[in-house]
Amino acid sequence: MDQNQQPPSFGIEKLYVKDLSIEVPNAPAIFLDQGAPQVDIQLNTQGTHLGDGVFDVVLTVTVTARIEDKTVFLVEVRQAGIFRMVNVPEHEIEPLLAVACPNILQPYAREAISDATVRAGFAPVLLQPINFEALYLSRLQEQAQQSHEISIQ
Secondary structure, three states, rough: HHHOOOOEEEEEEEEEEEEEEEEOOOOOOHHHHOOOOOOEEEEEEEEEEEEOOEEEEEEEEEEEEEOOOOEEEEEEEEEEEEEEEEEEOHHHHHHHHHHHHHHHHHHHHHHHHHHHHHHOOOOOEEEEEOOOHHHHHHHHHHHHHHHHHHHOO
């Protein structure tokens, strides 16, 4: 059976940590500060077509903890995966890259961040589940709104 007759398929070729960093800029004094830090979490996803139905998707999660104006720690992980899509219709590729792939990568990113914060001497940061579908739909809605605003002007 040739490739064009096969049903659509989606698979994981490789999962890997592309980059992991942790900074504790105010150590050791920060360990003596009292109070619960404010934690800010930033997410970003990026997909790159590598050719022949192969894509590299990177989920970047940045966690910054602060007490007042002092940074307690900053952890960033770029969790990545190489995914293969065969006979997937063109209109289904973007949702797979924006929703399915980050859903696969997120537990690995959560583990890396938790492990890094513990190794730095802090309580683990446990990322809550992320609704990548809602984020994707919100981004599509924003893009539609922006294109509508541009065409009105």
